[in-house]
Amino acid sequence: xxxxxxxxxxxxxxxxxxxxxxxxxxxxxxxxxxxxxxxxxxxxxxxxxxxxxxxxxxxxxxxxxxxxxxxxxxxxxxxxxxxxxxxxxxxxxxxxxxxxxxxxxxxxxxxxxxxxxxxxxxxxxxxxxxxxxxxxxxxxxxxxxxxxxxxxxxxxxxxxxxxxxxxxxxxxxxxxxxxxxxxxxxxxxxxxxxxxxxxxxxxxxxxxxxxxxxxxxxxxxxxxxxxxxxxxxxxxxxxxxxxxxxxxxxxxxxxxxxxxxxxxxxxxxxxxxxxxxxxxxxxxxxxxxxxxxx
Numbered sequence: 001x002x003x004x005x006x007x008x009x010x011x012x013x014x015x016x017x018x019x020x021x022x023x024x025x026x027x028x029x030x031x032x033x034x035x036x037x038x039x040x041x042x043x044x045x046x047x048x049x050x051x052x053x054x055x056x057x058x059x060x061x062x063x064x065x066x067x068x069x070x071x072x073x074x075x076x077x078x079x080x081x082x083x084x085x086x087x088x089x090x091x092x093x094x095x096x097x098x099x100x101x102x103x104x105x106x107x108x109x110x111x112x113x114x115x116x117x118x119x120x121x122x123x124x125x126x127x128x129x130x131x132x133x134x135x136x137x138x139x140x141x142x143x144x145x146x147x148x149x150x151x152x153x154x155x156x157x158x159x160x161x162x163x164x165x166x167x168x169x170x171x172x173x174x175x176x177x178x179x180x181x182x183x184x185x186x187x188x189x190x191x192x193x194x195x196x197x198x199x200x201x202x203x204x205x206x207x208x209x210x211x212x213x214x215x216x217x218x219x220x221x222x223x224x225x226x227x228x229x230x231x232x233x234x235x236x237x238x239x240x241x242x243x244x245x246x247x248x249x250x251x252x253x254x255x256x257x258x259x260x261x262x263x264x265x266x267x268x269x270x271x272x273x274x275x276x277x278x279x280x281x282x283x284x285x286x287x288x289x290x291x292x293x294x
Contacts, residue, residue: 111174
């Protein structure tokens, strides 16, 4: 089999090279303009926010000094005694940490349930009524825009101290965040199963149940597990405003300069978050079918 190759003339080659060089040059100019615009915006934001690099550099040693101060003095010859003194209230902190986990769990469960219901009303491929869809999307935006700590403050004022304000604050913020993520997943589904179920005369709820949920459930659970990790961190500081959990104990230790207590509580929180991250990561991988491909 013989192939015939057509050789371009020198003028055609030069013209093509000129067009290529012009396209590459235009792309480089656009990239340079974008980087310059980004740098200008960053400079303006730093100026508007009164960012002072000199103060940052001068204060950085104090940051490391504080970290050094909160570290316990563990002596090799008296390690067990020093360690026991460091974690002298480990059982009390563990109970508060368990309360923090429960606040995060219940808040995540409630928020994910609300987000699950609302996401279908915010999906353009399932709801054709623009007013309904816009209302639900604005509601979700409000829920995730207001910081959790602000919701916690409001609920503490209304309901008093305790874990319930923390649960409600996390639930509202989680509903807004997961509702948006769930809606985006729903808008990317294959509509052929939905059309097939609709052709049988099924109701809108039945279409969601039998054609939409099977397609999105694994992603929904994966996002919920990821949100639970985030909420554990958020629930750790809810106690700063009296919304339950270990945050109140941490804030009290910071205010009273109990340095060793601060480091012990922080270490327990960090260890708990790491364990939760590892467990939820494995669960997400199993749900998405990528176990063993890491």
